[in-house]
Amino acid sequence: MDDDARPLRADARRNRALVLEAAEAILARDGLGASMRAIARHAGVGLGTIYRHFPTQEALYQAIIIDRTQRLVDRAQSLHHADDPGAAFFDFFTDIVENATRKKTLADVLADAGIDAKAGMSEISRNMRDAIETLLTRAQRAGAVRDDLHMPELLALLAATCMAAERNQWDRELRTRTLAIVFDGCRPRG
Amino acid sequence: MDDDARPLRADARRNRALVLEAAEAILARDGLGASMRAIARHAGVGLGTIYRHFPTQEALYQAIIIDRTQRLVDRAQSLHHADDPGAAFFDFFTDIVENATRKKTLADVLADAGIDAKAGMSEISRNMRDAIETLLTRAQRAGAVRDDLHMPELLALLAATCMAAERNQWDRELRTRTLAIVFDGCRPRG
Amino acid sequence: MDDDARPLRADARRNRALVLEAAEAILARDGLGASMRAIARHAGVGLGTIYRHFPTQEALYQAIIIDRTQRLVDRAQSLHHADDPGAAFFDFFTDIVENATRKKTLADVLADAGIDAKAGMSEISRNMRDAIETLLTRAQRAGAVRDDLHMPELLALLAATCMAAERNQWDRELRTRTLAIVFDGCRPRG
Amino acid sequence: MDDDARPLRADARRNRALVLEAAEAILARDGLGASMRAIARHAGVGLGTIYRHFPTQEALYQAIIIDRTQRLVDRAQSLHHADDPGAAFFDFFTDIVENATRKKTLADVLADAGIDAKAGMSEISRNMRDAIETLLTRAQRAGAVRDDLHMPELLALLAATCMAAERNQWDRELRTRTLAIVFDGCRPRG
DNA sequence: TATGAATGAGTATTCATTCAT
DNA sequence: GATGAATGAATACTCATTCAT
Numbered sequence: 001m002d003d004d005a006r007p008l009r010a011d012a013r014r015n016r017a018l019v020l021e022a023a024e025a026i027l028a029r030d031g032l033g034a035s036m037r038a039i040a041r042h043a044g045v046g047l048g049t050i051y052r053h054f055p056t057q058e059a060l061y062q063a064i065i066i067d068r069t070q071r072l073v074d075r076a077q078s079l080h081h082a083d084d085p086g087a088a089f090f091d092f093f094t095d096i097v098e099n100a101t102r103k104k105t106l107a108d109v110l111a112d113a114g115i116d117a118k119a120g121m122s123e124i125s126r127n128m129r130d131a132i133e134t135l136l137t138r139a140q141r142a143g144a145v146r147d148d149l150h151m152p153e154l155l156a157l158l159a160a161t162c163m164a165a166e167r168n169q170w171d172r173e174l175r176t177r178t179l180a181i182v183f184d185g186c187r188p189r190g
Numbered sequence: 191m192d193d194d195a196r197p198l199r200a201d202a203r204r205n206r207a208l209v210l211e212a213a214e215a216i217l218a219r220d221g222l223g224a225s226m227r228a229i230a231r232h233a234g235v236g237l238g239t240i241y242r243h244f245p246t247q248e249a250l251y252q253a254i255i256i257d258r259t260q261r262l263v264d265r266a267q268s269l270h271h272a273d274d275p276g277a278a279f280f281d282f283f284t285d286i287v288e289n290a291t292r293k294k295t296l297a298d299v300l301a302d303a304g305i306d307a308k309a310g311m312s313e314i315s316r317n318m319r320d321a322i323e324t325l326l327t328r329a330q331r332a333g334a335v336r337d338d339l340h341m342p343e344l345l346a347l348l349a350a351t352c353m354a355a356e357r358n359q360w361d362r363e364l365r366t367r368t369l370a371i372v373f374d375g376c377r378p379r380g
Numbered sequence: 381m382d383d384d385a386r387p388l389r390a391d392a393r394r395n396r397a398l399v400l401e402a403a404e405a406i407l408a409r410d411g412l413g414a415s416m417r418a419i420a421r422h423a424g425v426g427l428g429t430i431y432r433h434f435p436t437q438e439a440l441y442q443a444i445i446i447d448r449t450q451r452l453v454d455r456a457q458s459l460h461h462a463d464d465p466g467a468a469f470f471d472f473f474t475d476i477v478e479n480a481t482r483k484k485t486l487a488d489v490l491a492d493a494g495i496d497a498k499a500g501m502s503e504i505s506r507n508m509r510d511a512i513e514t515l516l517t518r519a520q521r522a523g524a525v526r527d528d529l530h531m532p533e534l535l536a537l538l539a540a541t542c543m544a545a546e547r548n549q550w551d552r553e554l555r556t557r558t559l560a561i562v563f564d565g566c567r568p569r570g
Numbered sequence: 571m572d573d574d575a576r577p578l579r580a581d582a583r584r585n586r587a588l589v590l591e592a593a594e595a596i597l598a599r600d601g602l603g604a605s606m607r608a609i610a611r612h613a614g615v616g617l618g619t620i621y622r623h624f625p626t627q628e629a630l631y632q633a634i635i636i637d638r639t640q641r642l643v644d645r646a647q648s649l650h651h652a653d654d655p656g657a658a659f660f661d662f663f664t665d666i667v668e669n670a671t672r673k674k675t676l677a678d679v680l681a682d683a684g685i686d687a688k689a690g691m692s693e694i695s696r697n698m699r700d701a702i703e704t705l706l707t708r709a710q711r712a713g714a715v716r717d718d719l720h721m722p723e724l725l726a727l728l729a730a731t732c733m734a735a736e737r738n739q740w741d742r743e744l745r746t747r748t749l750a751i752v753f754d755g756c757r758p759r760g
Numbered sequence: 761t762a763t764g765a766a767t768g769a770g771t772a773t774t775c776a777t778t779c780a781t
Numbered sequence: 782g783a784t785g786a787a788t789g790a791a792t793a794c795t796c797a798t799t800c801a802t
Binding site: 436 | 774775776777778779
């Protein structure tokens with residue numbers, strides 16, 4: 001809670017990044033059974049170093065989620081001015097799900113976004129909602145997505161497909177077929 | 191080892207059921223971190239009693255999944271001869287997702303079904319696939335569901351919506367809206 | 381402690397014997413890790429039946445030891461009037477060790493005999509000492525065993541060889557060679 | 571896995587020794603029923619500390635045995651160049667047995683040596699056999715021990731006397747008397 | 761500042777023993 | 782009397798977290 005925004009020495013910043021990377025890798029491999037020691041070993045740092053950067057396992061996991069959320073925001077924003085808003089919307093959706101099969105914990109990001117929506121939402125999470133909403137609105141204005149598709153169900157669909165894709169390792173074919181159904185459901189009838 | 195299918199004393203059967211119920215409740219509350227002790231306490235039995243009925247935590251969890259799968263099969267089969275095959279199909283889907291918000295671990299059943307489909311599938315799991323496939327086929331014959339919707343993506347969609355609904359506790363409104371999209375995607379294009 | 385010497389119904393006596401036999405077999409197989417349940421299963425009786433005859437695991441084990449001790453006494457006494465007292469002595473020793481490789485817990489009998497010697501010795505244990513002492517004395521009178529070999533070290537040698545033979549499963553050859561040394565040590569010096 | 575023979579921090583080495591000592595003490599007191607917790611308490615360290623040094627109860631016990639074996643090897647080798655090879659042989663035997671009455675688990679070392687002899691024997695165990703064999707051979711060349719006494723029965727005798735001495739806490743008198751018999755059996759006749 | 765040794769609460773599981781059937 | 786279901790204390794072991802080096 002203290003914003004302690006000192007610039008962090010170069011090696012310290014590097015260690016922080018190493019830990020985050022290792023944590024993602026180990027989480028992907030071991031799931032919830034991942035241990036702090038395994039992460040430290042994979043990162044090539046001592047256990048204490050993890051705790052210097054993240055006071056708690058919980059804190060480390062949150063940092064990962066923030067990390068992921070930011071990347072997701074970046075991807076969404078990079079499509080905000082695409083020529084074809086419909087394609088941008090569906091491409092974004094497809095990319096997100098494809099990514100989920102590779103890196104776990106992505107689904108959590110989206111899942112929690114829906115929850116946070118109700119309560120006080122952290123800034124980063126709000127950014128994500130906004131970035132996605134922009135994609136949605138533009139696609140709707142372009143007539144590529146039905147007007148009665150709203151954010152809650154869109155986030156729900158994103159979270160659902162990501163969770164399942166990541167848990168069951170959807171292959172390309174299954175991903176394509178399943179999203180085809182969902183996308184058709186998103187398009188205007190008629 | 192020995193199949194020992196003796197009928198089980200009345201009190202023993204009751205305890206077995208108590209344990210299963212408690213396990214579901216505790217799993218819903220604590221997730222994968224649920225402890226055998228917590229389950230025993232919730233069931234009001236000693237730790238040893240759990241182990242008498244289920245030699246292993248793993249075995250207990252599998253028993254729960256089998257239990258759930260069977261209930262799902264029952265529900266599907268009860269709709270096999272419904273007058274309106276289209277309504278039967280969508281009602282089943284809706285019911286399943288609604289249930290998932292109440293009882294966790296339902297999603298796992300469906301998730302694993304997709305996986306097992308490829309490899310050797312246990313009998314109970316195969317039953318489930320068959321029961322669902324019947325619903326699908328009838329709905330397609332009735333023209334209520336598009337013909338190019340196949341089992342893999344149907345199971346994927348069921349698993350995805352159940353997982354998300356259960357994790358994020360979708361309320362009635364969100365459930366209705368989200369499924370509306372998916373269902374539209376399942377219908378033949380007009 | 382209450383001598384409760386009611387004659388025991390025929391089936392009860394049979395069960396008692398079954399349990400004792402099973403206990404020996406399981407102890408030989410599983411060593412100290414033997415469980416009451418395994419013994420019950422091997423005996424083909426319920427757990428409760430064991431506890432009806434032996435109030436405690438400890439009590440069961442003691443019963444086994446008493447059993448064994450008695451058999452050892454019988455064997456010794458059967459040799460008390462042998463024609464060749466020297467051969468009787470060494471044959472007894474050899475038999476005991478040979479038996480130890482087959483049935484565990486024999487060593488305990490002899491080991492404890494040495495200990496009890498000092499303190500108050502139970503009747504059965506005293507019988508054993510007496511029976512062995514008779515063999516020893518006769519062998520000494522016959523000039524086959526040195527006169528300065530006394531009971532304490534004789535019991536120590538018996539216990540030692542039994543323990544080792546049983547723990548390491550001495551084969552016939554090793555048994556013969558090792559006892560040859562000990563026996564030579566027992567003979568009068570020429 | 572990785573041999574990781576880092577020199578170990580001073581306090582860590584001290585704790586490792588503390589654990590080994592405590593384990594010996596508790597094993598001597600409680601026998602095979604000794605619990606890891608009891609050992610930790612006796613050593614004045616946390617449970618986790620034991621597991622840092624010995625990944626498994628089994629591993630801890632093996633470490634103790636290796637420790638003991640090494641000490642036994644040292645003692646034997648220190649007598650390899652004694653002036654009187656006969657005295658060296660019998661002194662070694664006597665020392666070993668005397669030690670067994672104080673520290674348990676010594677018998678196991680010798681017992682297992684006999685067994686390992688047949689199969690692949692670990693290096694340390696082979697060292698022990700070699701060291702003892704040297705004592706034996708020198709004593710035989712000096713005419714103090716009969717030529718037909720071979721390693722298998724010598725190890726058997728050592729194991730037997732150690733086991734019994736340790737189990738029944740042979741006092742000095744009993745030790746002397748019993749070994750006198752065995753030693754006479756080891757001497758050349760005539 | 762980084763390291764990894766130490767800690768101990770928490771986990772699954774076993775087993776002697778009791779007691780309702 | 783016999784059975785085996787229920788009990789819970791005890792066991793080996795793991796892992797997040799702290800802190801001396």
